[in-house]
Amino acid sequence: MSTFKAPKGTYDLLPPDSAKFLAVREAIAAPLRNSGYGYIETPSFETVELFARGVGESTDIVTKEMYVFETKGGDRLALRPETTAPVLRAVLQANLHKAGNLPVKVWYSGSQYRYESPQKGRYRHFSQVGAEAIGAEDPALDAELIILADQSYRALGLRNFRILLNSLGDQECRPVYRAALQDFLRGLDLDEDTLRRAEINPLRVLDDKRQDVQKQLTDAPLLRDYLCDACKAYHEEVRELITAAGVVFEDDPKLVRGLDYYTRTTFEFVHDGLGSQSAVGGGGRYDGLSEMIGGPSLPSVGWALGVDRTVLALEAEGIELDIPSATSVYAVPLGEEARRILFAKVTELRKNGVAADFSYGGKGLKAAMKAANRSGARYALVLGERDLADGVVQLKDMESGEQTAIGVNEIVAELESRLG
Ligand code: AMP
Numbered sequence: 001m002s003t004f005k006a007p008k009g010t011y012d013l014l015p016p017d018s019a020k021f022l023a024v025r026e027a028i029a030a031p032l033r034n035s036g037y038g039y040i041e042t043p044s045f046e047t048v049e050l051f052a053r054g055v056g057e058s059t060d061i062v063t064k065e066m067y068v069f070e071t072k073g074g075d076r077l078a079l080r081p082e083t084t085a086p087v088l089r090a091v092l093q094a095n096l097h098k099a100g101n102l103p104v105k106v107w108y109s110g111s112q113y114r115y116e117s118p119q120k121g122r123y124r125h126f127s128q129v130g131a132e133a134i135g136a137e138d139p140a141l142d143a144e145l146i147i148l149a150d151q152s153y154r155a156l157g158l159r160n161f162r163i164l165l166n167s168l169g170d171q172e173c174r175p176v177y178r179a180a181l182q183d184f185l186r187g188l189d190l191d192e193d194t195l196r197r198a199e200i201n202p203l204r205v206l207d208d209k210r211q212d213v214q215k216q217l218t219d220a221p222l223l224r225d226y227l228c229d230a231c232k233a234y235h236e237e238v239r240e241l242i243t244a245a246g247v248v249f250e251d252d253p254k255l256v257r258g259l260d261y262y263t264r265t266t267f268e269f270v271h272d273g274l275g276s277q278s279a280v281g282g283g284g285r286y287d288g289l290s291e292m293i294g295g296p297s298l299p300s301v302g303w304a305l306g307v308d309r310t311v312l313a314l315e316a317e318g319i320e321l322d323i324p325s326a327t328s329v330y331a332v333p334l335g336e337e338a339r340r341i342l343f344a345k346v347t348e349l350r351k352n353g354v355a356a357d358f359s360y361g362g363k364g365l366k367a368a369m370k371a372a373n374r375s376g377a378r379y380a381l382v383l384g385e386r387d388l389a390d391g392v393v394q395l396k397d398m399e400s401g402e403q404t405a406i407g408v409n410e411i412v413a414e415l416e417s418r419l420g
Pocket of ligand 1: 082114116121122123124125126127128257279280281282283304305306307308309310
């Protein structure tokens, strides 16, 4: 073992388990690619100011959880704690929103960094796949994103998740509600920190996980009762569209999210097998974000699904993904000349699209066959001294154990036909 370990709150993705992570990313991305979302990639760090303005000065993410550093050139940067603000920044910078094709629909996949106290399902480095639809106010777009997330979880075989849905109102009705909630909160028995939060961002208090706080919130005014007619109609339309699509959801009038930029539609995907870190994904509409970071008005909606927690959810449900073996053919040379010949054949197989691996390091037959087994290959090719003299190679079906001699020159054609 080396003296170095992965930093606290992080872990390494190692084969064979890492294949699950790739499969989860792919399962989330596939429906997006199929629905007009283009791939976007932004740097893993941005100026601190983007997150301070975009995510919100008073949020835990910005005040406590950001990895902030100063470069030698004196720039203040932060490792991204989320990717919505960076994506919007990139779209604005490239003027994609002016290309006359709104909404701009993009998806991303990548690392996020938050200095949180680590526990199962909560890490300092984690991975999300996300989707953003920028520059259109249309309930069908909100519905599309919820339907696509639902579809990717279902494609993975997940069943024990729930979709919580709420509307956070807009700049017309939320301030009225905000004031009513503040009035209510001021009358409660809350600690100083929480009272301060009630003044800066009262909605976040609804999200407080502490029992004694939650108990006092039972009779808190609900945004639902304050929504303006436009927000009410918008929300009703989203609900109808996802219902028509067969998506099951629960109305959660107390759902708020840890980021300040959300308006109207908000939703969270929670999984019941994950304990306290039960949110596997979340998102919503962020109509004001563009203006918050200096852009024009661009009503938008998006979500981010956590890859790490989705993998944990699969484990909680006992779902084994059907991940095809990485290697189809494993070549075992016995001796120098055999090595040269088989190595060339493996290269040729690979060029022809057959996944092939090779026994390196001059292993003997027994150790090499063990390695062939472990590789999961369907076929082994064994080339010994006597085979060489006869111009053949032994083709072993690792499933049936059956072994046949085939000509060295037939290897590629034979395996291509057998593997279909
Ligand atoms: P958020 O950006 O906070 O809405 O998070 C979206 C999703 O990312 C969550 O539902 C989680 O699946 C995942 N996530 C957020 N924070 C963490 C973390 N510290 N560790 C692992 N996954 C996380």
